Each structure stands twice: as C-alpha cells, then as structure tokens.
Amino acid sequence: MSTLTDPPKEQFRLSMLLYDTRYRSGTIQVIAMFGFMLLAAWLINNTLSNLAALGKPIDFGFFSEPASYDINQRLLEYTSRDTHLRAALMGLLNTLVVAVLGCITATVLGVIIGVLRLSSNWLVARLMTIYVEMFRNVPVLLWIVFVMAILIETLPAPSAFRGESPEATMSLMDSVAVTNRGVYIPEPLFSRSLGDIHLLGQSSLRFDVSLDLIAILVVLGLSLWAAHRVTLRANRIQEATGDRPKTWHVRTAIIVGPMLVLLIALGFHLGYPALKGFNFQGGTHLRNSLIALWLALSLYTAAFIAEIVRAGIMAISKGQTEAASALGLRSNRIMRLVILPQALRVIIPPLISNYLNLTKNSSLAIAVGYMDITGTLGGITMNQTGRELECVLLLMLVYLAISLSISAVMNWYNEAVKLKER
C-alpha cells in the first residue's frame, strides 16, 4: 500500500511575479498603475509649481468677493453687490432651467417624430426623415445662433407697439407680447399672499420659499390622494358586484373644488404685461436668449431621440403587432398599450446619454448671451478674477454632478421598466 501524499508545495519566489502566468497580469497592472499615478502626480505638481511661479497659487477666496456684475435672468434675488458664489448659483439655476425644459420638450417632440417616421403615410414619414436629417447633421451651435437671429430680426421691437396705430399688437386678447427681446406672458399673482419663508439667512446660498406655492402643492397632493381613494373604492365595488360605479364627476369635484376655494382665498389673479418706458413691464419675461437656446437644443436633440424611438419600436417583433390586431385593437392603441411599453426598455439607455448631451450642450449658451453657469462662473467671474484653473475645475465638477444626477434618476427609471426576470 502506498499512501497518496500532497504534491510538494511550491515555494513562492520573486521571479514568479514575471514568469508565472498566475501572477504576471497582476504584476503588469500594478506597474501600469504606478506609472499612471506618477504621470498624474508629475502633471499636478508641474501645474501647481508653475502657478506658484506665476504668483497665482490655487485659492478659492474670490468666491466671497462681490461679483459687481448684473445678471439679466435671475431666479432668485440677486444684485451686483452679491458674491461670486451667488452669481455662480444664478448661473447654475439657469443651466438647470434650460436643461429641464429642453429635456421635456425634446422627449415629447422626439417620441412624436419617431413614431410618425414609421407612419404608413408616405408624405408624413418622408417629412419626418427630412426633419431628422436636417437637424442632426448641422452643428447645434449653428441652430442656436440661427434661431436667435430669426427671433431678433423678424419679431417687432417693443417700440413697434407704441403709438396710436402701432405696427405690432399684443396677441391672445392683449395678454401676450411677442417682441424681439423675448416673450412677455401674464404672471400669477396673489393679492392675499401668505408671504415667503427666508431660508439660510444672509448667506450666499439664501433663498425664499413661497408659502402660496406650498399651500397649492399640499392641497393638490391631498386632492389627488382622495381621488385615488375613490378609484380604489370603485375597484372594490366592481370586484364584489361586477358593476363599476361612475366616479369621474366625483373625482373631478374632489380635485377642482378645493383648488378653486384655495385660489379664491389667496386672491389669485393674473398680472398682464404692459408697455412702460423702454420695455414691457409686469408679467413673466421669457428672454429670447432662453427661447433660442431652449428651442434649438430641443429641436436638435429631438432628432436623435426620434431615431432612438424608431429603433426601439422596430426592435419589437412584428408578431406583437399582429397578435394585438388579432385581438381587435386599433393601431393607435396597439402603439400605446403594446408596442411603446416594450420599446421603452430599448429606448431608455440611449435616451439617458441624449439627456446628458443636451445638458452639456447648454454650455453653448454664451453664443446668445444666456447667463448659464458657463457664462457666469466660467465667463465673467473667471475673466474678472483671473482664476482660470479654479473656475474651470469647479465648472467641470458642476457639470459632472449634474450629469451623474441625471444618470442616477434615469437608471432608477430604467430599473423600474426593464423586463423583470424571475
């Protein structure tokens, strides 16, 4: 009888790091890692020492200095005496506004165009093809400048509204003024306003929250919840008896009634724009820089989204359509109930990157003088303080944070709609 013994245990030798295939790849990765880190360290060190030699070491102190410049579109209260940090915050909000508006418009347009491009109507399908090819093959900067030029050159100046027989008149029963400085629309006002809450005291990040808005949101939320309860009750009755009680009038009353009461209690009315002095006063002013940027970015991105939607729809096998029509569904219901929900799984991942593109493209805003974060922090602030490195680094961080937030939200949505495998 011989007993089996373990094979002799090989001693680890240093040379095995190079000659033993089990360790070699690890060794190479560690060396490459070190090389990369050395390179990065050298670059950073070089930058810092050169900046020091120029007498401009990295310093963020300029943020608490007064900005001294004005910003036309400001969502929070801001004067030229506020700090550079607050100016950057105004820019950030402007970036977010145009990004959110752009993403929503681009999605709506993109879905409509993508679906229509598959239409059996020859003319409609061809027109949509022309739209897509025209917009996605011309740089977005040109579209932005082009839209702006059209707005400036074709629309009337506010002075054209003046006089006994003006060349231009306000539209929609004298409530909306379309000028080459932007569009003035009525604004909601409350004569018995609840006031504002001031948050964060006197700091650069201070902001006010309107109690009227909170009240409206709370009432709306409660009414929607109550309306939902009515639906649930109707479901229970239907399951128990087979008859579904009519609920739409109850639900409408629950949603509209309290809101009407609240608005009357707050003294809701509209403030109309009126020509005073050089410009229209009152109302909400949508500047043509915002409109140009918003329109151009939406139309441009919609062309890409249309292609994604088309690809998503075409990825669903024809059998689904045939099965649905065998069940007697009409073609628009087939699209809405059968095809689009499945196509969403294909559509969403590339849609995320288009949202990111739109947001990043909004940094072209300076071409039309829209004061986004690139215009404030990366433009005037950088120019007035001479802190190029600090401003650009911060700008990169801001865009990185915005993009990662969009990705996180969209990934969460993607998880929600993707095929559940059990």
Next chain:
Amino acid sequence: MKKSVILGAMTFAGLAAGAASAGTLDDVKARGKLNCGVTTGLVGFAAPNANGEWEGFDVAVCRAVAAAVLGDSNAVEFVPTTGKTRFTALASGEIDMLARNTTWTFSRDVDLKFEFVGVNYYDGQGFMVPKELGVSSAKELDGATVCIQTGTTTELNLADFFRSNNISYEPVPIETNAEAQQQYLAGACDVYTTDASGLAATRATFDDPAGHVILPEIISKEPLGPLVRHGDHEWGDVVRWSLNALVAAEELGITSANLSEMAAGTENPEINRLLGTEGTLGEMLGLSADWAKNAIAAQGNYGEIFAKNIGEDTPVGLARGLNAQWTEGGLLYAPPFR
C-alpha cells in the same frame, strides 16, 4: 502633494509651462515673428482691410514693436481675441503682447499678473442710443435694455452706474462687437455701451451714422494700453519704449516724411539718442541701434497713426482731446530718452 487629485490639471499644465518660460524677446527673435493679440474687429482700432491685412490704431502698435525688434513691420501674426479670451491667450503664451483696447486697472496689473506698458488711448465709457428715442442723458435710461460686451470693465462700470443712480436696466451680454451691432441695430437693445472710442468706431460702420447719438455722460476712466505678461521685464521694456518712441517722435517733430533726414544726425541730442546716431539705447534694450527709427518708420509717429486710423478726417472721427501731447494740453507724456 498637498492638494487633492484634480482632473483637468493636465490641460493646464501645458499652458502654465508655456507661460513660465522666460525670455519673450529671445523667443520672438528666434521665431522671426511677433504674435500680437488684437480685437476680433473694431474699425479704426484693429480690423482687416479689403486685402485681408490688419490695420488700425492698435495694430500700429504691434507693427511698431515688430519693426523695433525684427526690423520688419510685417513680421506680425495677428491673433484675434474676444474680451473673454484675451487674458488667457496672453497668460498662456499664445501671444507675446496684447494690444486690444484693454483698460489698465489695478487688479489686471497686480492680481491677473500682467504688466501694462503705457497708455495709447485715454478713453471713457459712453452710451449710444438711436436718435428717435429722444434720450439726451444716460440718467433717463431707467428700464432700458443695454447691450454690453461681456468680460470687460464696462460691464462692471455699467452695474455701478445704474446702481449709484438708483435706476434699473436689463443687461444683454454679448461676446463680440459685431454681435452687439447686430442686436443694437435690430432694436433688441435700446442702448449700446462700451468705450466712447469704440462707440464712435462702431457708429462709423452704420448705414446711417447720423441716426445715432453718443450721450454726453462719460461714466468711467478707461486708459487703454498694450500689455505683456508680468515678470518678463526685458520684454516689457521693449514694448514700453517702442510705444514711448512713437509718442516722443511726435513731440520731437519726427515724422515719417523727415525720418531719414533726421536719422542722418541733427542738432538735438535727444533725437540723435532716440534714432540711434548717439548713445547706446538700442543696445541697452537688446535691440539694434536703429530700433526706434524702424518703429517710427512702420506707420509714422503717434500723431500720424492717430490721424490715419481714428482722427477727425476718418469715418471714426475722434478728436485728439485727452490724447494730445502734454505740450498741447493733453495727457501724452513720454519720459525722456536719456
């Protein structure tokens, strides 16, 4: 490494490294060409003519420096810069000097690490409005929409002016003079504000210059001058004294017409020192003895350059005003060449 790892540092490492290299004078001589930053186009100050050659009041400074250093007034590469890009271009070493109606301010000189070598135009910020508005003073501009070039001192003066007079306005930030002109003419803004000289130059290109008025208020001091990077004093001296040579030439009566005659030697020792027939001023600067003669030969003396590009006989039509010689009641005063 005290600082945390920062992305994008790589982009700037190259820039900063370029800026740290010393000896711009040697670089320019070795290159055989001067890189001079100018505006993207402002008639009278710097704009390409019909043949594509740059000409103007600021351009003449570039040409004079090129002539002083290289003996050839055409050895200039003109780099158009906007109000926003000009400082980065200079700090990064892309251009050797900036002659772009840039206002000399404390923070630009001290904090931004530049060196203003002098003033070639004493200016102030003004407002231009269409005549039909019937405005006669800037204080009547309450609620007006104002076109303003972004990244300039005028932007800050504007905010201060309206704030201190307690009137409101709507700023429309613009990147270049051409865009501002488009918006202003289309009526997208009521007012255009920039340096008064720039307004005059812009108005000169309109179809109907008489339909626009420049308001009487001058709301700021804008000493415009060429600038170089801080720290390279030899190069700073070259640009400073090239500019001074142009000013001194006018004061001493040296013109492009009598230059060759005067360069043969005169009774006035200062002219002789300036033109290199006496003393070693050129050598001290690291240039040839006839550096100032070349600089003046390029486009003439300061007065000739002024008259040719922006003077009263040109469409821009600016009077000498503050920019006359000190002997004529102006502010131009070149230190002695001694």
